[in-house]
Amino acid sequence: MNPTPAILAENLVKRYPVFRGFRDLVRRPFEKRTTTALDGLDLRVEPGRVFCLLGPNGAGKTTLIKILATLVLPDGGRASVAGHDVERHPGPVKNAVGFAINDERSFYWRLTGRQNLEFFGALYGLRGPAREHRIDEVLRLTRLGAAADLRFNSYSTGMRQMLAFARALLADASILLVDEPTRSLDPQAADRIGSFLRGELVEGRGKTVFWATHDLAEAAEFAHEIAVIGRGRIRLQGTVASLTGEGRTSLRQVYEKAVGDPPVSR
Amino acid sequence: MSGGSRTMTLLPGRLSAFLRRDFREALTYKFSFVSSFVGILLSSATFYFVAKLVPPGTPSLEPFGGDYFSFAVVGVAFSSLLGMFQEGLSAVVRSAQVSGTLEALLVTPASIPTVLFGSSLYSLILQVFRTVLHLGVALAFFGMTLGRVNVPGVLSIGVLTVLCFLGVGILSASFILVYKTGNPFGWILGTVSGLLGGVVFPVALLPPWIRWVSSLLPVTYALDGMRKSLLASAGLAEVLPDIAALAVFNIILLPASLLAFRLAVRKAKKDGTLSHF
Numbered sequence: 001m002n003p004t005p006a007i008l009a010e011n012l013v014k015r016y017p018v019f020r021g022f023r024d025l026v027r028r029p030f031e032k033r034t035t036t037a038l039d040g041l042d043l044r045v046e047p048g049r050v051f052c053l054l055g056p057n058g059a060g061k062t063t064l065i066k067i068l069a070t071l072v073l074p075d076g077g078r079a080s081v082a083g084h085d086v087e088r089h090p091g092p093v094k095n096a097v098g099f100a101i102n103d104e105r106s107f108y109w110r111l112t113g114r115q116n117l118e119f120f121g122a123l124y125g126l127r128g129p130a131r132e133h134r135i136d137e138v139l140r141l142t143r144l145g146a147a148a149d150l151r152f153n154s155y156s157t158g159m160r161q162m163l164a165f166a167r168a169l170l171a172d173a174s175i176l177l178v179d180e181p182t183r184s185l186d187p188q189a190a191d192r193i194g195s196f197l198r199g200e201l202v203e204g205r206g207k208t209v210f211w212a213t214h215d216l217a218e219a220a221e222f223a224h225e226i227a228v229i230g231r232g233r234i235r236l237q238g239t240v241a242s243l244t245g246e247g248r249t250s251l252r253q254v255y256e257k258a259v260g261d262p263p264v265s266r
Numbered sequence: 267m268s269g270g271s272r273t274m275t276l277l278p279g280r281l282s283a284f285l286r287r288d289f290r291e292a293l294t295y296k297f298s299f300v301s302s303f304v305g306i307l308l309s310s311a312t313f314y315f316v317a318k319l320v321p322p323g324t325p326s327l328e329p330f331g332g333d334y335f336s337f338a339v340v341g342v343a344f345s346s347l348l349g350m351f352q353e354g355l356s357a358v359v360r361s362a363q364v365s366g367t368l369e370a371l372l373v374t375p376a377s378i379p380t381v382l383f384g385s386s387l388y389s390l391i392l393q394v395f396r397t398v399l400h401l402g403v404a405l406a407f408f409g410m411t412l413g414r415v416n417v418p419g420v421l422s423i424g425v426l427t428v429l430c431f432l433g434v435g436i437l438s439a440s441f442i443l444v445y446k447t448g449n450p451f452g453w454i455l456g457t458v459s460g461l462l463g464g465v466v467f468p469v470a471l472l473p474p475w476i477r478w479v480s481s482l483l484p485v486t487y488a489l490d491g492m493r494k495s496l497l498a499s500a501g502l503a504e505v506l507p508d509i510a511a512l513a514v515f516n517i518i519l520l521p522a523s524l525l526a527f528r529l530a531v532r533k534a535k536k537d538g539t540l541s542h543f
Contacts, residue, residue: 014538016537016538017537037538063538066538069373070372070373070535071369071372071373071535071540071541072535072536072538072540073532073535073536075536091375094373094374094375095375097373099369099373101369101370101373103366103369105365105366105367106366106367106369106370107367107370108287108291108367110290110291110294111287111290111291115287115290118283118286119283119284119286119287120370120374121283122279122280122282122283123280123283123371123374123375123376123381124374124375125276125279125280125375127276127279167370171375
């Protein structure tokens with residue numbers, strides 16, 4: 001086992017404050033109400049693989065990704081990325097991680113794809129010819145070269161998702177966080193993205209892809225390893241083959257059992 | 267290279283990237299500059315005709331050179347500039363929250379202060395340009411008269427005022443990060459300053475029972491010192507009280523605003539609401 005995991009979470013806890021109306025605030029001003037998103041989550045992801053985090057809506061997938069991307073602070077436990085603690089050393093974490101935000105609103109629509117990448121490249125500390133070279137490289141990798149000088153608002157949904165990958169790859173980070181990247185894509189486009197993540201990035205370049213999804217089929221097809229999260233904890237983790245008993249049971253049955261069951265050790 | 271010195275080395279490139287981004291976006295909105303210029307012309311024309319109602323030698327205008335048009339143009343031009351410094355930072359936070367770009371900016375290694383200042387830099391520079399243009403239009407087309415300009419006074423007051431209003435801007439941005447809308451700093455200072463800060467009429471015209479509120483507003487000292495330095499040929503010694511008052515505001519506001527901002531970022535990250543709107 002590699003001594004430094006790509007991602008490590010130990011007893012990770014996250015609770016969000018519950019929105020309260022004015023009447024409630026006046027009646028009970030000092031009461032704190034929270035909802036638990038992560039409830040003592042433990043997870044270890046080894047480098048150089050596609051790791052799919054499966055779980056139903058509200059299970060805590062996005063919260064975990066946002067903690068790993070330093071956008072949300074945990075309330076308990078600890079998480080580290082490439083050996084850097086997300087709370088104490090967010091700077092090195094940001095250099096180690098590329099977060100492919102799948103919200104198309106996270107781009108500047110009136111700028112071209114290349115202009116968007118030039119801007120974000122500068123924020124990642126890239127300058128001059130090195131930045132231009134890197135932009136050309138990620139555009140080639142994501143097959144957006146021909147559309148690079150078109151305005152972002154003319155891109156299709158699939159192209160926008162690929163530009164999100166291009167942006168996340170600008171800094172050549174070793175770990176890519178992706179949150180439901182195939183949502184709202186047609187099956188062919190979703191398949192291309194799965195092949196890109198596993199073939200180009202992981203097998204071709206040795207990166208780690210941490211992929212949150214609730215699509216069992218794409219997880220079964222592209223993941224080296226999966227974990228199922230339910231009610232804020234990892235319910236099971238392993239390869240698809242090991243979890244399904246080499247195909248004796250379906251991934252769906254395993255998933256449904258896991259989401260309803262208490263945690264199972266690895 | 268240490269993390270801090272690397273950040274400083276990268277800062278000019280990052281700030282210029284923000285400027286280039288906003289300039290490129292502005293170029294796609296072809297008529298915004300034209301409408302801004304027309305707005306300046308109309309504002310100057312309005313005060314030019316209002317000034318005809320105010321006879322020369324009005325006692326309350328004497329400390330500022332005696333001409334109401336020049337008094338009003340300096341007030342309006344500089345209060346717009348200060349308003350931008352006061353509101354600009356919170357406006358970019360709000361805009362990035364609503365447009366959806368905030369998370370994408372915050373996952374980069376650029377620090378949050380760099381993102382905040384960089385995002386508002388273009389608007390701030392544009393507003394400085396508009397202020398100069400406003401004064402230029404008033405001088406060239408409407409007969410505004412300057413006194414013997416006290417350059418050290420203008421620079422001292424200008425720098426202290428900008429820092430002071432940046433402090434208010436950082437407080438506003440902190441509020442927006444946590445509470446999203448309803449920024450009280452911008453509202454209170456913007457509205458109250460417009461009425462009581464001497465923007466379009468001298469503070470001396472206010473009834474004594476409310477005049478004390480003016481003395482609590484940084485805009486009062488900023489405009490008083492700027493007008494005396496630009497219009498009334500006042501020396502550095504004559505604007506020293508304004509400089510001292512602005513320095514006191516800075517000593518209080520800058521550390522307080524930086525602390526508030528740090529706490530606001532932490533709270534937004536704790537609550538998971540950094541990019542909510």
